[in-house]
Amino acid sequence: MATTFTAIPGARSGTREARAVSTAWHVAEVVAGVEENATARTLRLRVDGLMGHLAGQHIDIRLTADDGYTAIRSYSVASAGSDEHLEITVDELPDGEVSPYLVRDLAVGDRLEIRGPVGGWFVWRPSSGNRVQLIGGGSGVVPLMSMIRAHQASTNASPFKLLYSLRSPETSLYRDELGRLDQESAKLMVDYVYTRSTPEGWPVPPARLTSDTLLGKIFPAEENPDVFVCGQTVFVETVADWLVMAGYSPGSIKTERFGGTGGLR
Known part of the structure:
Protein backbone atom coordinates (compact mmCIF):
# COMPACT_ATOMS: atom_id res chain seq x y z
CA MET A 1 0.00 0.00 0.00
CA ALA A 2 1.37 3.40 -0.99
CA THR A 3 2.26 5.89 1.72
CA THR A 4 -0.05 8.91 1.83
CA PHE A 5 1.67 12.21 2.57
CA THR A 6 0.00 15.48 3.43
CA ALA A 7 1.17 19.07 3.49
CA ILE A 8 1.83 20.66 6.87
CA PRO A 9 -1.62 21.49 8.28
CA GLY A 10 -2.08 25.06 9.42
CA ALA A 11 1.65 25.79 9.43
CA ARG A 12 2.77 29.38 9.34
CA SER A 13 5.84 30.61 7.53
CA GLY A 14 7.43 32.17 10.59
CA THR A 15 9.03 35.55 10.99
CA ARG A 16 10.58 37.67 8.30
CA GLU A 17 13.91 38.43 9.92
CA ALA A 18 16.86 38.09 7.57
CA ARG A 19 18.69 34.82 8.05
CA ALA A 20 20.76 32.38 6.05
CA VAL A 21 18.52 29.34 5.49
CA SER A 22 20.80 26.32 5.40
CA THR A 23 21.02 23.32 7.71
CA ALA A 24 17.89 23.85 9.84
CA TRP A 25 14.40 22.81 8.74
CA HIS A 26 12.05 25.60 7.70
CA VAL A 27 8.59 25.99 6.24
CA ALA A 28 8.13 26.78 2.54
CA GLU A 29 4.80 27.78 1.02
CA VAL A 30 3.90 26.68 -2.50
CA VAL A 31 3.01 29.83 -4.44
CA ALA A 32 2.87 28.39 -7.97
CA GLY A 33 3.05 25.13 -9.88
CA VAL A 34 3.80 24.79 -13.61
CA GLU A 35 3.64 21.60 -15.67
CA GLU A 36 6.87 21.14 -17.65
CA ASN A 37 5.86 17.92 -19.42
CA ALA A 38 3.64 14.90 -18.78
CA THR A 39 5.65 13.77 -15.74
CA ALA A 40 7.47 16.87 -14.48
CA ARG A 41 6.36 19.95 -12.59
CA THR A 42 8.08 23.12 -11.44
CA LEU A 43 7.15 24.31 -7.94
CA ARG A 44 7.74 27.89 -6.84
CA LEU A 45 8.29 28.11 -3.09
CA ARG A 46 8.43 31.05 -0.72
CA VAL A 47 10.65 30.78 2.35
CA ASP A 48 10.49 33.70 4.76
CA GLY A 49 13.95 35.01 5.50
CA LEU A 50 15.63 33.39 2.51
CA MET A 51 18.11 35.87 1.09
CA GLY A 52 18.67 34.30 -2.31
CA HIS A 53 20.72 31.26 -3.27
CA LEU A 54 23.69 30.23 -5.40
CA ALA A 55 23.13 28.82 -8.88
CA GLY A 56 23.49 25.04 -8.61
CA GLN A 57 22.50 24.56 -4.98
CA HIS A 58 19.84 22.10 -3.79
CA ILE A 59 17.29 21.72 -1.01
CA ASP A 60 16.02 18.79 1.02
CA ILE A 61 12.27 18.24 1.34
CA ARG A 62 10.83 16.29 4.27
CA LEU A 63 7.35 14.80 4.03
CA THR A 64 5.55 13.22 6.97
CA ALA A 65 2.69 10.72 6.69
CA ASP A 66 -0.25 10.51 9.08
CA ASP A 67 1.36 7.57 10.88
CA GLY A 68 4.55 9.56 11.53
CA TYR A 69 6.64 8.01 8.77
CA THR A 70 8.98 10.54 7.15
CA ALA A 71 10.73 10.64 3.79
CA ILE A 72 13.47 13.06 2.78
CA ARG A 73 14.52 13.75 -0.81
CA SER A 74 16.94 16.26 -2.34
CA TYR A 75 16.00 18.48 -5.28
CA SER A 76 18.15 20.92 -7.22
CA VAL A 77 17.08 24.54 -7.34
CA ALA A 78 16.15 25.66 -10.85
CA SER A 79 15.74 29.38 -10.30
CA ALA A 80 18.25 32.17 -10.01
CA GLY A 81 16.52 34.15 -7.34
CA SER A 82 17.91 36.82 -5.07
CA ASP A 83 14.96 36.94 -2.66
CA GLU A 84 12.78 34.62 -0.57
CA HIS A 85 11.52 32.58 -3.54
CA LEU A 86 13.05 29.53 -5.17
CA GLU A 87 11.93 26.97 -7.73
CA ILE A 88 12.48 23.24 -8.00
CA THR A 89 11.52 20.97 -10.89
CA VAL A 90 10.41 17.48 -9.90
CA ASP A 91 10.37 14.60 -12.39
CA GLU A 92 7.95 11.87 -11.30
CA LEU A 93 9.54 8.46 -10.83
CA PRO A 94 7.24 5.52 -11.70
CA ASP A 95 8.04 3.77 -8.41
CA GLY A 96 8.76 6.94 -6.48
CA GLU A 97 7.59 7.58 -2.96
CA VAL A 98 7.85 11.38 -2.84
CA SER A 99 7.92 12.63 -6.44
CA PRO A 100 4.34 11.50 -7.35
CA TYR A 101 2.97 13.51 -4.44
CA LEU A 102 4.93 16.63 -5.41
CA VAL A 103 3.97 16.34 -9.08
CA ARG A 104 0.34 15.24 -8.76
CA ASP A 105 -1.06 16.22 -5.39
CA LEU A 106 0.70 19.23 -3.88
CA ALA A 107 -1.39 22.38 -4.29
CA VAL A 108 -0.74 26.10 -4.27
CA GLY A 109 -1.02 27.29 -0.67
CA ASP A 110 0.31 24.02 0.77
CA ARG A 111 3.39 24.17 2.98
CA LEU A 112 6.42 21.91 3.07
CA GLU A 113 9.39 21.38 5.36
CA ILE A 114 12.64 22.20 3.59
CA ARG A 115 16.31 22.41 4.50
CA GLY A 116 18.66 24.57 2.51
CA PRO A 117 19.59 25.77 -0.02
CA VAL A 118 22.91 24.00 0.51
CA GLY A 119 26.03 23.29 -1.52
CA GLY A 120 29.05 25.38 -2.35
CA TRP A 121 30.99 23.27 -4.86
CA PHE A 122 28.65 22.51 -7.77
CA VAL A 123 27.79 26.17 -8.21
CA TRP A 124 28.42 28.95 -10.70
CA ARG A 125 29.24 32.45 -9.51
CA PRO A 126 28.92 35.58 -11.66
CA SER A 127 32.40 36.64 -10.54
CA SER A 128 33.91 33.86 -12.70
CA GLY A 129 35.29 35.05 -16.01
CA ASN A 130 35.67 31.62 -17.61
CA ARG A 131 33.50 30.32 -20.40
CA VAL A 132 31.14 27.62 -19.17
CA GLN A 133 30.17 24.27 -20.65
CA LEU A 134 27.02 22.68 -19.21
CA ILE A 135 26.24 19.01 -19.92
CA GLY A 136 22.92 17.61 -18.68
CA GLY A 137 21.24 14.24 -18.95
CA GLY A 138 17.45 14.22 -18.51
CA SER A 139 16.40 16.03 -15.34
CA GLY A 140 20.09 16.72 -14.69
CA VAL A 141 19.43 19.95 -16.58
CA VAL A 142 17.69 21.43 -13.51
CA PRO A 143 20.72 22.88 -11.64
CA LEU A 144 22.23 23.85 -14.99
CA MET A 145 19.10 25.88 -15.69
CA SER A 146 19.70 27.74 -12.46
CA MET A 147 23.18 28.62 -13.73
CA ILE A 148 21.79 29.72 -17.10
CA ARG A 149 19.22 31.96 -15.46
CA ALA A 150 21.76 33.44 -13.07
CA HIS A 151 24.07 34.12 -16.00
CA GLN A 152 21.28 35.79 -17.98
CA ALA A 153 20.42 38.00 -15.01
CA SER A 154 24.03 39.04 -14.45
CA THR A 155 26.40 41.36 -16.26
CA ASN A 156 28.79 38.45 -16.82
CA ALA A 157 29.43 38.20 -20.57
CA SER A 158 31.33 34.90 -20.63
CA PRO A 159 29.81 32.51 -23.19
CA PHE A 160 27.72 29.58 -21.96
CA LYS A 161 27.02 26.36 -23.85
CA LEU A 162 24.48 23.70 -22.91
CA LEU A 163 24.53 20.16 -24.27
CA TYR A 164 21.24 18.54 -23.28
CA SER A 165 20.82 14.77 -23.70
CA LEU A 166 17.29 13.48 -23.42
CA ARG A 167 15.12 10.63 -24.63
CA SER A 168 12.64 12.57 -26.75
CA PRO A 169 11.37 16.11 -27.34
CA GLU A 170 8.39 15.34 -25.09
CA THR A 171 10.63 14.78 -22.06
CA SER A 172 12.37 18.14 -22.35
CA LEU A 173 12.33 20.58 -19.46
CA TYR A 174 12.21 24.36 -20.02
CA ARG A 175 11.78 23.78 -23.76
CA ASP A 176 10.32 27.19 -24.65
CA SER A 185 20.63 35.64 -26.29
CA ALA A 186 24.22 36.07 -27.33
CA LYS A 187 25.20 34.62 -23.95
CA LEU A 188 23.90 31.06 -24.50
CA MET A 189 24.21 28.31 -27.11
CA VAL A 190 22.08 25.16 -26.78
CA ASP A 191 22.49 21.80 -28.48
CA TYR A 192 20.54 18.57 -28.04
CA VAL A 193 21.16 14.85 -28.27
CA TYR A 194 18.01 12.72 -28.57
CA THR A 195 18.41 9.06 -27.67
CA ARG A 196 14.96 7.57 -28.43
CA SER A 197 13.09 9.89 -30.80
CA THR A 198 13.75 13.26 -32.39
CA PRO A 199 11.73 16.31 -33.42
CA GLU A 200 10.29 16.25 -36.91
CA GLY A 201 12.99 17.18 -39.43
CA TRP A 202 15.86 16.64 -37.00
CA PRO A 203 19.05 16.17 -39.08
CA VAL A 204 20.29 12.99 -37.37
CA PRO A 205 18.52 9.85 -36.10
CA PRO A 206 18.19 9.23 -32.36
CA ALA A 207 21.26 7.66 -30.75
CA ARG A 208 22.98 7.43 -27.41
CA LEU A 209 25.55 10.06 -26.61
CA THR A 210 29.06 9.06 -27.67
CA SER A 211 32.46 10.54 -27.01
CA ASP A 212 32.75 11.79 -30.59
CA THR A 213 29.33 13.44 -30.46
CA LEU A 214 30.11 15.03 -27.10
CA LEU A 215 33.45 16.45 -28.16
CA GLY A 216 31.98 17.78 -31.40
CA LYS A 217 29.38 19.87 -29.59
CA ILE A 218 31.23 21.44 -26.64
CA PHE A 219 33.94 24.03 -26.05
CA PRO A 220 37.33 22.44 -26.87
CA ALA A 221 39.78 21.61 -24.10
CA GLU A 222 42.25 24.26 -25.22
CA GLU A 223 39.68 26.97 -24.39
CA ASN A 224 39.79 25.86 -20.73
CA PRO A 225 36.06 26.04 -19.98
CA ASP A 226 34.54 25.39 -16.60
CA VAL A 227 32.50 22.22 -17.12
CA PHE A 228 29.41 21.23 -15.11
CA VAL A 229 27.95 17.75 -15.67
CA CYS A 230 24.70 16.55 -14.06
CA GLY A 231 22.58 13.45 -14.58
CA GLN A 232 22.30 9.85 -13.50
CA THR A 233 25.43 8.17 -12.16
CA VAL A 234 26.60 6.29 -15.25
CA PHE A 235 25.91 9.30 -17.49
CA VAL A 236 27.99 11.58 -15.29
CA GLU A 237 30.87 9.16 -14.77
CA THR A 238 31.07 8.27 -18.46
CA VAL A 239 31.02 11.88 -19.63
CA ALA A 240 33.63 12.90 -17.05
CA ASP A 241 35.92 10.06 -18.18
CA TRP A 242 35.56 11.11 -21.82
CA LEU A 243 36.44 14.70 -20.92
CA VAL A 244 39.57 13.76 -19.00
CA MET A 245 40.73 11.42 -21.79
CA ALA A 246 40.21 14.27 -24.27
CA GLY A 247 42.53 16.56 -22.32
CA TYR A 248 40.15 18.59 -20.17
CA SER A 249 41.67 19.45 -16.80
CA PRO A 250 40.09 17.32 -14.05
CA GLY A 251 40.10 20.40 -11.85
CA SER A 252 37.81 22.22 -14.28
CA ILE A 253 35.14 19.47 -14.27
CA LYS A 254 32.44 19.56 -11.60
CA THR A 255 29.88 16.77 -11.44
CA GLU A 256 26.62 16.08 -9.67
CA ARG A 257 24.77 12.79 -9.93
CA PHE A 258 21.41 11.53 -8.78
CA GLY A 259 19.17 8.50 -8.73
CA GLY A 260 20.11 4.98 -9.76
CA THR A 261 22.63 3.62 -12.19
CA GLY A 262 20.88 4.41 -15.48
CA GLY A 263 23.03 4.68 -18.61
CA LEU A 264 23.41 7.38 -21.24
CA ARG A 265 19.64 7.91 -21.34
Whole structure:
Protein backbone atom coordinates (compact mmCIF):
# COMPACT_ATOMS: atom_id res chain seq x y z
CA MET A 1 0.00 0.00 0.00
CA ALA A 2 1.37 3.40 -0.99
CA THR A 3 2.26 5.89 1.72
CA THR A 4 -0.05 8.91 1.83
CA PHE A 5 1.67 12.21 2.57
CA THR A 6 0.00 15.48 3.43
CA ALA A 7 1.17 19.07 3.49
CA ILE A 8 1.83 20.66 6.87
CA PRO A 9 -1.62 21.49 8.28
CA GLY A 10 -2.08 25.06 9.42
CA ALA A 11 1.65 25.79 9.43
CA ARG A 12 2.77 29.38 9.34
CA SER A 13 5.84 30.61 7.53
CA GLY A 14 7.43 32.17 10.59
CA THR A 15 9.03 35.55 10.99
CA ARG A 16 10.58 37.67 8.30
CA GLU A 17 13.91 38.43 9.92
CA ALA A 18 16.86 38.09 7.57
CA ARG A 19 18.69 34.82 8.05
CA ALA A 20 20.76 32.38 6.05
CA VAL A 21 18.52 29.34 5.49
CA SER A 22 20.80 26.32 5.40
CA THR A 23 21.02 23.32 7.71
CA ALA A 24 17.89 23.85 9.84
CA TRP A 25 14.40 22.81 8.74
CA HIS A 26 12.05 25.60 7.70
CA VAL A 27 8.59 25.99 6.24
CA ALA A 28 8.13 26.78 2.54
CA GLU A 29 4.80 27.78 1.02
CA VAL A 30 3.90 26.68 -2.50
CA VAL A 31 3.01 29.83 -4.44
CA ALA A 32 2.87 28.39 -7.97
CA GLY A 33 3.05 25.13 -9.88
CA VAL A 34 3.80 24.79 -13.61
CA GLU A 35 3.64 21.60 -15.67
CA GLU A 36 6.87 21.14 -17.65
CA ASN A 37 5.86 17.92 -19.42
CA ALA A 38 3.64 14.90 -18.78
CA THR A 39 5.65 13.77 -15.74
CA ALA A 40 7.47 16.87 -14.48
CA ARG A 41 6.36 19.95 -12.59
CA THR A 42 8.08 23.12 -11.44
CA LEU A 43 7.15 24.31 -7.94
CA ARG A 44 7.74 27.89 -6.84
CA LEU A 45 8.29 28.11 -3.09
CA ARG A 46 8.43 31.05 -0.72
CA VAL A 47 10.65 30.78 2.35
CA ASP A 48 10.49 33.70 4.76
CA GLY A 49 13.95 35.01 5.50
CA LEU A 50 15.63 33.39 2.51
CA MET A 51 18.11 35.87 1.09
CA GLY A 52 18.67 34.30 -2.31
CA HIS A 53 20.72 31.26 -3.27
CA LEU A 54 23.69 30.23 -5.40
CA ALA A 55 23.13 28.82 -8.88
CA GLY A 56 23.49 25.04 -8.61
CA GLN A 57 22.50 24.56 -4.98
CA HIS A 58 19.84 22.10 -3.79
CA ILE A 59 17.29 21.72 -1.01
CA ASP A 60 16.02 18.79 1.02
CA ILE A 61 12.27 18.24 1.34
CA ARG A 62 10.83 16.29 4.27
CA LEU A 63 7.35 14.80 4.03
CA THR A 64 5.55 13.22 6.97
CA ALA A 65 2.69 10.72 6.69
CA ASP A 66 -0.25 10.51 9.08
CA ASP A 67 1.36 7.57 10.88
CA GLY A 68 4.55 9.56 11.53
CA TYR A 69 6.64 8.01 8.77
CA THR A 70 8.98 10.54 7.15
CA ALA A 71 10.73 10.64 3.79
CA ILE A 72 13.47 13.06 2.78
CA ARG A 73 14.52 13.75 -0.81
CA SER A 74 16.94 16.26 -2.34
CA TYR A 75 16.00 18.48 -5.28
CA SER A 76 18.15 20.92 -7.22
CA VAL A 77 17.08 24.54 -7.34
CA ALA A 78 16.15 25.66 -10.85
CA SER A 79 15.74 29.38 -10.30
CA ALA A 80 18.25 32.17 -10.01
CA GLY A 81 16.52 34.15 -7.34
CA SER A 82 17.91 36.82 -5.07
CA ASP A 83 14.96 36.94 -2.66
CA GLU A 84 12.78 34.62 -0.57
CA HIS A 85 11.52 32.58 -3.54
CA LEU A 86 13.05 29.53 -5.17
CA GLU A 87 11.93 26.97 -7.73
CA ILE A 88 12.48 23.24 -8.00
CA THR A 89 11.52 20.97 -10.89
CA VAL A 90 10.41 17.48 -9.90
CA ASP A 91 10.37 14.60 -12.39
CA GLU A 92 7.95 11.87 -11.30
CA LEU A 93 9.54 8.46 -10.83
CA PRO A 94 7.24 5.52 -11.70
CA ASP A 95 8.04 3.77 -8.41
CA GLY A 96 8.76 6.94 -6.48
CA GLU A 97 7.59 7.58 -2.96
CA VAL A 98 7.85 11.38 -2.84
CA SER A 99 7.92 12.63 -6.44
CA PRO A 100 4.34 11.50 -7.35
CA TYR A 101 2.97 13.51 -4.44
CA LEU A 102 4.93 16.63 -5.41
CA VAL A 103 3.97 16.34 -9.08
CA ARG A 104 0.34 15.24 -8.76
CA ASP A 105 -1.06 16.22 -5.39
CA LEU A 106 0.70 19.23 -3.88
CA ALA A 107 -1.39 22.38 -4.29
CA VAL A 108 -0.74 26.10 -4.27
CA GLY A 109 -1.02 27.29 -0.67
CA ASP A 110 0.31 24.02 0.77
CA ARG A 111 3.39 24.17 2.98
CA LEU A 112 6.42 21.91 3.07
CA GLU A 113 9.39 21.38 5.36
CA ILE A 114 12.64 22.20 3.59
CA ARG A 115 16.31 22.41 4.50
CA GLY A 116 18.66 24.57 2.51
CA PRO A 117 19.59 25.77 -0.02
CA VAL A 118 22.91 24.00 0.51
CA GLY A 119 26.03 23.29 -1.52
CA GLY A 120 29.05 25.38 -2.35
CA TRP A 121 30.99 23.27 -4.86
CA PHE A 122 28.65 22.51 -7.77
CA VAL A 123 27.79 26.17 -8.21
CA TRP A 124 28.42 28.95 -10.70
CA ARG A 125 29.24 32.45 -9.51
CA PRO A 126 28.92 35.58 -11.66
CA SER A 127 32.40 36.64 -10.54
CA SER A 128 33.91 33.86 -12.70
CA GLY A 129 35.29 35.05 -16.01
CA ASN A 130 35.67 31.62 -17.61
CA ARG A 131 33.50 30.32 -20.40
CA VAL A 132 31.14 27.62 -19.17
CA GLN A 133 30.17 24.27 -20.65
CA LEU A 134 27.02 22.68 -19.21
CA ILE A 135 26.24 19.01 -19.92
CA GLY A 136 22.92 17.61 -18.68
CA GLY A 137 21.24 14.24 -18.95
CA GLY A 138 17.45 14.22 -18.51
CA SER A 139 16.40 16.03 -15.34
CA GLY A 140 20.09 16.72 -14.69
CA VAL A 141 19.43 19.95 -16.58
CA VAL A 142 17.69 21.43 -13.51
CA PRO A 143 20.72 22.88 -11.64
CA LEU A 144 22.23 23.85 -14.99
CA MET A 145 19.10 25.88 -15.69
CA SER A 146 19.70 27.74 -12.46
CA MET A 147 23.18 28.62 -13.73
CA ILE A 148 21.79 29.72 -17.10
CA ARG A 149 19.22 31.96 -15.46
CA ALA A 150 21.76 33.44 -13.07
CA HIS A 151 24.07 34.12 -16.00
CA GLN A 152 21.28 35.79 -17.98
CA ALA A 153 20.42 38.00 -15.01
CA SER A 154 24.03 39.04 -14.45
CA THR A 155 26.40 41.36 -16.26
CA ASN A 156 28.79 38.45 -16.82
CA ALA A 157 29.43 38.20 -20.57
CA SER A 158 31.33 34.90 -20.63
CA PRO A 159 29.81 32.51 -23.19
CA PHE A 160 27.72 29.58 -21.96
CA LYS A 161 27.02 26.36 -23.85
CA LEU A 162 24.48 23.70 -22.91
CA LEU A 163 24.53 20.16 -24.27
CA TYR A 164 21.24 18.54 -23.28
CA SER A 165 20.82 14.77 -23.70
CA LEU A 166 17.29 13.48 -23.42
CA ARG A 167 15.12 10.63 -24.63
CA SER A 168 12.64 12.57 -26.75
CA PRO A 169 11.37 16.11 -27.34
CA GLU A 170 8.39 15.34 -25.09
CA THR A 171 10.63 14.78 -22.06
CA SER A 172 12.37 18.14 -22.35
CA LEU A 173 12.33 20.58 -19.46
CA TYR A 174 12.21 24.36 -20.02
CA ARG A 175 11.78 23.78 -23.76
CA ASP A 176 10.32 27.19 -24.65
CA GLU A 177 12.69 29.17 -22.45
CA LEU A 178 15.78 27.39 -23.73
CA GLY A 179 14.62 27.80 -27.31
CA ARG A 180 14.07 31.51 -26.83
CA LEU A 181 17.42 32.06 -25.14
CA ASP A 182 19.24 30.04 -27.80
CA GLN A 183 17.69 32.24 -30.49
CA GLU A 184 17.78 35.62 -28.79
CA SER A 185 20.63 35.64 -26.29
CA ALA A 186 24.22 36.07 -27.33
CA LYS A 187 25.20 34.62 -23.95
CA LEU A 188 23.90 31.06 -24.50
CA MET A 189 24.21 28.31 -27.11
CA VAL A 190 22.08 25.16 -26.78
CA ASP A 191 22.49 21.80 -28.48
CA TYR A 192 20.54 18.57 -28.04
CA VAL A 193 21.16 14.85 -28.27
CA TYR A 194 18.01 12.72 -28.57
CA THR A 195 18.41 9.06 -27.67
CA ARG A 196 14.96 7.57 -28.43
CA SER A 197 13.09 9.89 -30.80
CA THR A 198 13.75 13.26 -32.39
CA PRO A 199 11.73 16.31 -33.42
CA GLU A 200 10.29 16.25 -36.91
CA GLY A 201 12.99 17.18 -39.43
CA TRP A 202 15.86 16.64 -37.00
CA PRO A 203 19.05 16.17 -39.08
CA VAL A 204 20.29 12.99 -37.37
CA PRO A 205 18.52 9.85 -36.10
CA PRO A 206 18.19 9.23 -32.36
CA ALA A 207 21.26 7.66 -30.75
CA ARG A 208 22.98 7.43 -27.41
CA LEU A 209 25.55 10.06 -26.61
CA THR A 210 29.06 9.06 -27.67
CA SER A 211 32.46 10.54 -27.01
CA ASP A 212 32.75 11.79 -30.59
CA THR A 213 29.33 13.44 -30.46
CA LEU A 214 30.11 15.03 -27.10
CA LEU A 215 33.45 16.45 -28.16
CA GLY A 216 31.98 17.78 -31.40
CA LYS A 217 29.38 19.87 -29.59
CA ILE A 218 31.23 21.44 -26.64
CA PHE A 219 33.94 24.03 -26.05
CA PRO A 220 37.33 22.44 -26.87
CA ALA A 221 39.78 21.61 -24.10
CA GLU A 222 42.25 24.26 -25.22
CA GLU A 223 39.68 26.97 -24.39
CA ASN A 224 39.79 25.86 -20.73
CA PRO A 225 36.06 26.04 -19.98
CA ASP A 226 34.54 25.39 -16.60
CA VAL A 227 32.50 22.22 -17.12
CA PHE A 228 29.41 21.23 -15.11
CA VAL A 229 27.95 17.75 -15.67
CA CYS A 230 24.70 16.55 -14.06
CA GLY A 231 22.58 13.45 -14.58
CA GLN A 232 22.30 9.85 -13.50
CA THR A 233 25.43 8.17 -12.16
CA VAL A 234 26.60 6.29 -15.25
CA PHE A 235 25.91 9.30 -17.49
CA VAL A 236 27.99 11.58 -15.29
CA GLU A 237 30.87 9.16 -14.77
CA THR A 238 31.07 8.27 -18.46
CA VAL A 239 31.02 11.88 -19.63
CA ALA A 240 33.63 12.90 -17.05
CA ASP A 241 35.92 10.06 -18.18
CA TRP A 242 35.56 11.11 -21.82
CA LEU A 243 36.44 14.70 -20.92
CA VAL A 244 39.57 13.76 -19.00
CA MET A 245 40.73 11.42 -21.79
CA ALA A 246 40.21 14.27 -24.27
CA GLY A 247 42.53 16.56 -22.32
CA TYR A 248 40.15 18.59 -20.17
CA SER A 249 41.67 19.45 -16.80
CA PRO A 250 40.09 17.32 -14.05
CA GLY A 251 40.10 20.40 -11.85
CA SER A 252 37.81 22.22 -14.28
CA ILE A 253 35.14 19.47 -14.27
CA LYS A 254 32.44 19.56 -11.60
CA THR A 255 29.88 16.77 -11.44
CA GLU A 256 26.62 16.08 -9.67
CA ARG A 257 24.77 12.79 -9.93
CA PHE A 258 21.41 11.53 -8.78
CA GLY A 259 19.17 8.50 -8.73
CA GLY A 260 20.11 4.98 -9.76
CA THR A 261 22.63 3.62 -12.19
CA GLY A 262 20.88 4.41 -15.48
CA GLY A 263 23.03 4.68 -18.61
CA LEU A 264 23.41 7.38 -21.24
CA ARG A 265 19.64 7.91 -21.34
